[in-house]
Amino acid sequence: MKIEKLTQHIGAELSGVNLAEAARNDDLFGAIRAALLEHKVLFLRDQDISRADHVAFARRFGELEDHPVAGSDPDHPGLVRIYKDETSPPDHYENSWHADTTWREIPQMGAVLRCVACPPVGGDTMWANMERAYDDLADHIRETIAPLMARHSIEASFGARMPAEKRLALKAQYPDAEHPVVRTHPETGRKSLYVCGFTTHFTNFHTAANVRYGQDFAPGGSNLLQYLIGRAQIPEYQVRWRWRPGSMAIWDNRCTQHYAVSDYPPCVRQMERAGIIGDKPF
Numbered sequence: 001m002k003i004e005k006l007t008q009h010i011g012a013e014l015s016g017v018n019l020a021e022a023a024r025n026d027d028l029f030g031a032i033r034a035a036l037l038e039h040k041v042l043f044l045r046d047q048d049i050s051r052a053d054h055v056a057f058a059r060r061f062g063e064l065e066d067h068p069v070a071g072s073d074p075d076h077p078g079l080v081r082i083y084k085d086e087t088s089p090p091d092h093y094e095n096s097w098h099a100d101t102t103w104r105e106i107p108q109m110g111a112v113l114r115c116v117a118c119p120p121v122g123g124d125t126m127w128a129n130m131e132r133a134y135d136d137l138a139d140h141i142r143e144t145i146a147p148l149m150a151r152h153s154i155e156a157s158f159g160a161r162m163p164a165e166k167r168l169a170l171k172a173q174y175p176d177a178e179h180p181v182v183r184t185h186p187e188t189g190r191k192s193l194y195v196c197g198f199t200t201h202f203t204n205f206h207t208a209a210n211v212r213y214g215q216d217f218a219p220g221g222s223n224l225l226q227y228l229i230g231r232a233q234i235p236e237y238q239v240r241w242r243w244r245p246g247s248m249a250i251w252d253n254r255c256t257q258h259y260a261v262s263d264y265p266p267c268v269r270q271m272e273r274a275g276i277i278g279d280k281p282f
């Protein structure tokens with residue numbers, strides 16, 4: 001297996017490896033897992049593997065989960081089908097910087113994504129290193145956000161375009177989750193910025209340390225949150241991947257965010273993603 005870094009801060013391409021073999025080979029899987037912790041997102045080309053092998057490899061990291069809105073393959077639970085064709089409307093959740101399922105109490109640890117079909121040009125995906133985004137914050141901002149907690153909502157994102165009754169039922173099933181603004185990686189111990197497109201507000205900003213008068217609570221907290229969410233947009237923290245059929249990506253959802261570039265409609269783009277259950281952020 002060869003590893004080629006794609007940028008200084010995030011992303012590496014693996015060659016000379018087949019993920020179907022890695023699903024059965026402990027040493028090979030261990031090397032891939034170590035590379036993932038170092039580079040945060042891994043890319044592979046020409047992976048001619050079955051859905052069963054895709055799921056088997058992803059399960060080496062942990063159990064898989066379905067998505068309450070996107071559909072899964074009926075024969076492979078946990079393999080979410082993200083299929084778009086010429087009639088599909090623009091998806092405003094993919095083309096927003098986010099970490100997957102932060103609206104869950106236990107968000108995903110990571111995912112394994114395979115390209116089935118894609119346009120000849122367009123439809124790239126970008127990832128951002130949120131550890132670096134945190135490290136580069138000014139000292140006084142890191143001090144301010146260290147104790148902060150924030151809410152993440154499926155109702156305000158996926159539910160927003162649903163009729164009210166269905167939206168409220170979705171929120172009842174998945175109440176807003178509360179997570180630390182600064183997350184500690186459970187394996188490396190590194191800290192990362194953990195707010196994204198699913199984050200609606202801080203829950204403990206309105207204190208004497210941050211607010212002098214009640215009037216400055218709303219703009220103070222909102223402006224800080226939007227500044228932090230915007231850190232993912234800095235190019236120096238990013239890697240961009242151009243898809244081809246048979247290409248795959250593996251990413252650590254605990255310290256990265258991603259953005260699916262919606263510059264391809266009307267066109268066919270079919271992706272299959274195995275999302276891996278993670279742990280409660282701390």
